Amino acid sequence: MLFRRATRRPLSAVALTTLAVLVLGACESGSDAKSATATGPSVIVPGKPGEANRTMSAEGAEAQRVDDDTPNSADLTYARTMIAHHAQALEMTELVPDRAESAKLKSLAERISAAQGPEIEAMRGWLAEHGEDKKSDGGHDHAGMPGMATEAQLKKLRAARGKAFDQLFLTLMITHHEGAITMATQVKSQGNNIRIEEMADDVVAQQASEITRMRDMR
Numbered sequence: 001m002l003f004r005r006a007t008r009r010p011l012s013a014v015a016l017t018t019l020a021v022l023v024l025g026a027c028e029s030g031s032d033a034k035s036a037t038a039t040g041p042s043v044i045v046p047g048k049p050g051e052a053n054r055t056m057s058a059e060g061a062e063a064q065r066v067d068d069d070t071p072n073s074a075d076l077t078y079a080r081t082m083i084a085h086h087a088q089a090l091e092m093t094e095l096v097p098d099r100a101e102s103a104k105l106k107s108l109a110e111r112i113s114a115a116q117g118p119e120i121e122a123m124r125g126w127l128a129e130h131g132e133d134k135k136s137d138g139g140h141d142h143a144g145m146p147g148m149a150t151e152a153q154l155k156k157l158r159a160a161r162g163k164a165f166d167q168l169f170l171t172l173m174i175t176h177h178e179g180a181i182t183m184a185t186q187v188k189s190q191g192n193n194i195r196i197e198e199m200a201d202d203v204v205a206q207q208a209s210e211i212t213r214m215r216d217m218r
Contacts, residue, residue, distance in 0.1 A: 071130055074190035078183060078200070079123045080132070085145055085180055086116040092149070092173060095158060099165040104217055108210065112173070115206055119199065126195060147179015170214045177207040177214075 042055050089112060096109035149157070149172045160168050184200035191197060 069192055069194045071193040071196065072191060074187055075193040075196040076127070076130070076132055078187040078191060078196060079127050081145055082180070082183060082203070083120050083123050085148065085176075085183065086120045088148060089116050089173070089176055089180075090120075091154070092157065092169065092176070095165075096169065099158075099161050100169065101162040102166045102217065105166050105169065108213060108217070109169075112210065119202070122199065126199075145179060146182045147176040149176065167218065170218050174211055174214050177211050180207050181211075 042057055044053050044055055093109040093113045096106055100106050100109070153168075153172055157165065157168050157172060181204050184203040188197055188200050191200075
């Protein structure tokens with residue numbers, strides 16, 4: 001009996017030691033898993049006007065986007081610059097009735113005007129809701145916006161007539177539309193406001209369709 005009892009004690013000690021090691025390992029493993037879960041890809045979130053950009057986890061950025069659609073600097077810049085971008089498109093379409101030869105081109109110009117005029121008013125209204133109405137139309141470098149026609153190109157368009165006008169108009173307007181799509185795509189990835197995202201979606205859908213039509217007319 002003494003021999004048997006003496007051999008059982010070391011076995012119990014070994015068992016307890018082994019159990020402690022397993023429990024400790026499980027705790028450390030669980031801690032590592034939580035740490036790995038918490039450490040995920042990060043994204044840069046544009047700050048509100050006057051605020052610096054922030055770095056957040058992808059989950060945190062998504063949660064903020066769902067809970068708070070306060071406009072950030074990308075949203076405000078988009079609305080202001082797209083107003084000026086649309087205004088040039090309207091300036092170009094106003095030349096069509098007296099200069100174009102193609103009936104299809106005249107119909108297209110009417111469609112562009114009918115879409116972009118109300119879009120300008122919608123963006124002005126959105127800016128006014130956020131206290132930015134007095135800043136909506138000025139202070140921007142038009143040459144820096146993608147797709148904008150230069151003053152020399154506009155002068156040439158004003159002087160053209162007939163088929164020459166039609167071809168130059170299509171060339172300039174296709175480039176103009178492509179620039180608008182670039183701007184809309186950028187704000188969809190950088191902005192935070194749901195209404196601006198919806199307006200950007202409309203621009204992409206409408207102008208992509210019109211680009212296809214204009215290419216078919218060339």
